[in-house]
Amino acid sequence: MRFIIFGLSIIFFTLSLIITFKALERPAHTMSYLPPQKDVTSERDITFVKDIASEKEVTTETDDAIKKLIEEQAMNKAIVADLQATIAQLEGQLKTREVTLKSASTKTTNADNGPRTLAVFDGETFRSGKSTINQTALSTIEKFVGEISASQGSRVMIEGHTDNIPTGKLNIDNKDLSLRRARAIADILVSRGISSDRISAVGYGDTHPIDSNDTEQGRAKNRRVEVKLMPREGNN
Numbered sequence: 279m280r281f282i283i284f285g286l287s288i289i290f291f292t293l294s295l296i297i298t299f300k301a302l303e304r305p306a307h308t309m310s311y312l313p314p315q316k317d318v319t320s321e322r323d324i325t326f327v328k329d330i331a332s333e334k335e336v337t338t339e340t341d342d343a344i345k346k347l348i349e350e351q352a353m354n355k356a357i358v359a360d361l362q363a364t365i366a367q368l369e370g371q372l373k374t375r376e377v378t379l380k381s382a383s384t385k386t387t388n389a390d391n392g393p394r395t396l397a398v399f400d401g402e403t404f405r406s407g408k409s410t411i412n413q414t415a416l417s418t419i420e421k422f423v424g425e426i427s428a429s430q431g432s433r434v435m436i437e438g439h440t441d442n443i444p445t446g447k448l449n450i451d452n453k454d455l456s457l458r459r460a461r462a463i464a465d466i467l468v469s470r471g472i473s474s475d476r477i478s479a480v481g482y483g484d485t486h487p488i489d490s491n492d493t494e495q496g497r498a499k500n501r502r503v504e505v506k507l508m509p510r511e512g513n514n
């Protein structure tokens with residue numbers, strides 16, 4: 279009986295050791311095969327931060343694009359304003375030219391129908407108090423003699439003018455002097471073949487000044503003879 283009890287004790291003791299050993303061995307075996315755990319919270323945080331950074335980049339790019347668009351619009355407005363100003367200036371110049379052309383056309387028409395000045399002999403042609411013509415005036419007369427000859431039926435009006443300086447001669451005043459200067463031009467035209475019947479000479483003295491007689495330059499301008507071609511009667 280003792281032997282049986284002793285044998286059972288050994289069996290139970292052996293089983294206990296086996297169970298204890300298995301119990302100690304299982305956790306170690308289980309832990310060795312557990313897969314490594316991922317830090318889910320950390321990955322979500324990183325993704326969230328990346329999303330925020332991406333949104334900021336998009337916002338910055340959008341702001342830059344808007345600023346660039348505004349700047350381009352401002353530049354375009356400035357360009358349009360410059361173009362409008364240029365167009366307005368060109369239109370003004372065009373209108374001015376049109377007015378000038380109309381004026382020139384009117385003057386041409388009037389010239390065809392009214393008196394036309396062929397030449398003006400100024401103070402260099404006559405010295406103060408004198409009616410003698412210089413060589414330059416002779417050359418000028420030669421230039422328009424042909425035009426007078428070609429204008430059959432027209433008349434030639436020669437108007438003499440002086441400054442306000444007295445002639446210093448008892449029998450000759452400025453009016454007489456201006457008439458003498460006009461006749462001097464008329465005599466040259468007659469010598470060049472223009473009929474005296476077509477020529478009229480008149481002296482106005484110092485009654486028709488075109489400049490001030492207070493200066494030498496002004497008096498030289500006032501000492502002049504104007505030669506005008508008058509249209510034939512019935513052309514007006």
